[in-house]
Amino acid sequence: MSAEDLSQLLQRADPDRRLAALFAPAGARARLFALYALNHEIARIADATSESLIGEMKLTWWHDAISDLYAATPKVRRHDVTEALAPLTGLLPQTELLDLIDARFEDVAAAPHADLDALLDYVDRTSGRLIRLGLILTGGELPEPQIRDAGRAWGLTGLMRAFAWRARIGRAPVAGDYLTELGGSPAMLAQGLGSDKAKAAIQPVRAIAEDAARGFAAAGPLAVEAVPAVGYVVLARAYLKRLPDNPFEVPAERSLLARQARLGWLSLTGR
Template sequence: MADTETLDDLVRRVDPDRWLATRFIADPAARADVIALYGLNYELARVAGGVSNALMGEIRLTWWREAMEEIAAGKPPRKHPNVEALASSGFDPNALAVLAEARFVDLDEAPLKDEAAVLAYIDGTAGALAVLAARRLDPAADPHAVKGAARAWGLSGLWRLKSAGRSRLPEDWTQADVKQRVEAQLKAARSEVRGLPVAAFPAVAPAALARAYVSGREMGELEKKLRLTLAVATGRL
């Protein structure tokens, strides 16, 4: 992160789809908090690909986990823009520490062994992130209402990693297998998100892009904006 780059700039650069979804958050304070959350997700997600061995990855992830635990204990936040933003946010720092813990799985380069392992990984990463974002946007948001959407989004993300040669999916999964699973999760999401408060919908809106991504088609920013706008306006994925 460059000295002059804000957290909003960072998330726009490294996580443009989630960043676009945050443009539909009306409350500036809530939007800033969700941006800080997505900034943390980026920091955690990039650890495994940025270290030469698992021990170095463990050290970095432990740094983030302990930074969140210190906030929970009432200690001054560490001198890092993302840590400081999260310290003043509405998030439970203990829940943020759990997000860091979930990323230790990334340090094992072996593919996830089966569907149960894939879904458990997604639930602990993209799923937990969506729950935190949704409940920050509306405390009444039901965690179960984001489950299918987060899984569809997570599966599409894992497929994109596989296409880039960094697969965590089971070795025998084909594109058709992933497509089928994404469609199943989107079908579940269509009924689940009906119970999601309108204000919380931006937390799941990126799932509206999952089908296109798993088909291997890259979208321009205008198409992404249109898809996200339609999803938020209709409350459908």
């Protein structure tokens, strides 16, 4: 699959990361596209499979496929994404890619987030790790606290925007212990019930996302090398403002033109 083919895939599957990646030189852009395509493949498994065992088998396939790329005698399995990732093994640490995959086993197992720490750990291992890997591919550098804020701002915002789907697979972005205190349960949310309890349970999560977005912005302007790998995070604050009061409702989209303009300004100013 060519970089153009990956771009078309991400235009549908991960448009904001793709928009930011367009500000990278051609080589780095293609590398980011390959990384984001892998993320798309593993992230969609929980939604595409109704049986946890099948989901686990698919994730295990990806885990083994990535391991094969790093073997003493590398093996590239026949898949567009593995073929695109094969040239990146000298750049991306194997352990980081494998943990990116392993974090998704919790999704297919429909395991509720036990508490706020568990939810944040999941976001750090997925959204945060993806930012860290993207920075490696572009040669960008950020302080660790800013990477953490970026991952949490974007990751938590994305989970809240997808609340109805996340609830349906038993992974609503709320602290399980707090939801229990409120008299709710993951099973209730999976049926689309308890919107009042969901609204209350999501407030601490939203507060953390908003704090993280502010912290990311306050850390200072982004270097030009970092913009393609993390620039999309500047869109989080606008998405947070558009979250509906009822978490089960679909949030309003921000226009493509507005997102393009915001990222264009970022590329010029670093802010």
